[in-house]
Each structure stands twice: as C-alpha cells, then as structure tokens.
Amino acid sequence: MLSVLLIEDDIDLAETLIDYLELEGMRCDHAANGVAGLELVERQPPDLVLLDLHLPRLDGLRVCERLREAGRDIPVLMLTARDALDDKLAGFAAGTDDYLIKPFELRELAARIHALARRRSGQSQRLGCADLEMHLGQRRVTRAGRPIHLSPTGWRLLEALLRASPNVVSRAALETTLWGEDVPDSNSLKVHLYHLRQAVDVPFEFPLVQTVPGHGVALRPAT
Structure with missing residues (x-):
C-alpha cells in the first residue's frame, strides 16, 4: 500500500x-x-x-x-x-x-x-550509506569523516549505487548510467568498480561495495 x-x-x-x-x-x-x-x-x-x-x-x-x-x-x-x-x-x-x-x-x-x-526524487543534496556520505552540491565524498577523491566516472558510479542503496543495481544499468549506449568494452565497469573499492572500502574497517552474483552490485554493509 x-x-x-x-x-x-x-x-x-x-x-x-x-x-x-x-x-x-x-x-x-x-x-x-x-x-x-x-x-x-x-x-x-x-x-x-x-x-x-x-x-x-x-x-x-x-x-x-x-x-x-x-x-x-x-x-x-x-x-x-x-x-x-x-x-x-x-x-x-x-x-x-x-x-x-x-x-x-x-x-x-x-x-x-x-x-x-514510481520514482525517487533526484533532488536530495546528501546521499549516504553507513559512514559513507556524498554531498552533491559541494561535490564532496567522505567516509568516517575522511575525504575520498574520485574520478568523474567514479563519482557517477558511486552516486548511482548510493541512490539505489541498499538495493542491487544491475551491471547493464550501471553501464548505461556511465556510458549510455556506447560502452567502451566488457571490462570497463569491472575496472571502475575495482578503483571504487580501493577508494571507499580498502582503507576502512568494513566493505560497502557488494557484488551480488547473477544480479549486479549493491552498496550496503555486508550481512
């Protein structure tokens, strides 16, 4: 309802x-x-x-x-x-x-x-998951209060995952968000996800970027 x-x-x-x-x-x-x-x-x-x-x-x-x-x-x-x-x-x-x-x-x-x-608002100025925060107007990302620096593609990838969090986003949907119909190659998303994990997960206590086999990627603490 x-x-x-x-x-x-x-x-x-x-x-x-x-x-x-x-x-x-x-x-x-x-x-x-x-x-x-x-x-x-x-x-x-x-x-x-x-x-x-x-x-x-x-x-x-x-x-x-x-x-x-x-x-x-x-x-x-x-x-x-x-x-x-x-x-x-x-x-x-x-x-x-x-x-x-x-x-x-x-x-x-x-x-x-x-x-x-049928849709969530796109007007939120702050997106977050656990101790990760993205401030859209300020173009700033922090985790546990520490600044995180992302490439423009990494920013778009993280924003898409945060907007959907904790739900899963399919790989096809992420590729469309990043490149539209002109996806560079089959490994490009994998490379950007690797760099995103290095930035938002590796230096911290627990990971947030979760691969859901057969479905896609979700941003949420592991259960």
Whole structure:
C-alpha cells in the first residue's frame, strides 16, 4: 500500500484529502505544521509527501529544504494557492518535485501521486550509506569523516549505487548510467568498480561495495 504524508494546516481540506486517498487505496498520515511533519518523516518515512506551502512553525519551502539537506529522496508534491512563476521556481529550488495549484481535482491529485511515487526524487543534496556520505552540491565524498577523491566516472558510479542503496543495481544499468549506449568494452565497469573499492572500502574497517552474483552490485554493509 502506498504511504503518503500530508502536511497541511487546513483541517477541513486535510480530512477531505485523507478520506479520498484512503478510498484510492493509499495510507495517509497527517501533520498540521512543518515541524510535526519533519518529525513524522523521521519516525516513519512515507513513499511521498504532500506539502502545503503556507504552514505554521515551519513553512513548506523550509520543510522541503530540510528534507533534501538531510539526504531524503522522498518525492514531494507541493500544494499551494500561488500560481506565480517566481513561487514555483522557489519551490523547485527548495527541492520539490511537482506543484499542484489549489483548488485542484482530486483525480488529478491521485494521478500525480502515482506518477511521482514510481520514482525517487533526484533532488536530495546528501546521499549516504553507513559512514559513507556524498554531498552533491559541494561535490564532496567522505567516509568516517575522511575525504575520498574520485574520478568523474567514479563519482557517477558511486552516486548511482548510493541512490539505489541498499538495493542491487544491475551491471547493464550501471553501464548505461556511465556510458549510455556506447560502452567502451566488457571490462570497463569491472575496472571502475575495482578503483571504487580501493577508494571507499580498502582503507576502512568494513566493505560497502557488494557484488551480488547473477544480479549486479549493491552498496550496503555486508550481512
């Protein structure tokens, strides 16, 4: 069941949306202010956040920024009565994935939710696994607080694995991410994975880059 967190201070509207989304087969939790919304995300991350722009305690833009700064790649659909271009641009700059202008049709809301929920957000500014962190805006990677230096290809490889972590990424998907349809040769990915392991695993206590025979590669601590 798809889980949605609605952060909306208009209680009447919130009750209407919750009832409708539950009829559509979604589980919908609710927070009436931005601070409570962030606390709910920490306790039980949803599949998608419906986020009002004007909220007490912490407005929608700040909530979205904090989610992205914390590395949360949960898709965010912002709800607002504002339709000015500058307001939309501010929302996208804060990290929202889509906008819906009030008033809206409930069927359109459900369609947007399903479309966004099929993918993770690409707007997160920090990705991590265990003690490994990638800061996208700063183009910086650290593990256990120590800087790690990667080639441009190594960066793209690590970013793809971090975005999918802890799930497995097929070798074909990694090759497409790195080179598109023009893969240099059959050993190129193997070479780059070797260099990635040398950078992020060898100097540290436990490995993170895991080969899953017959499936691909995952970034996660060994179990």
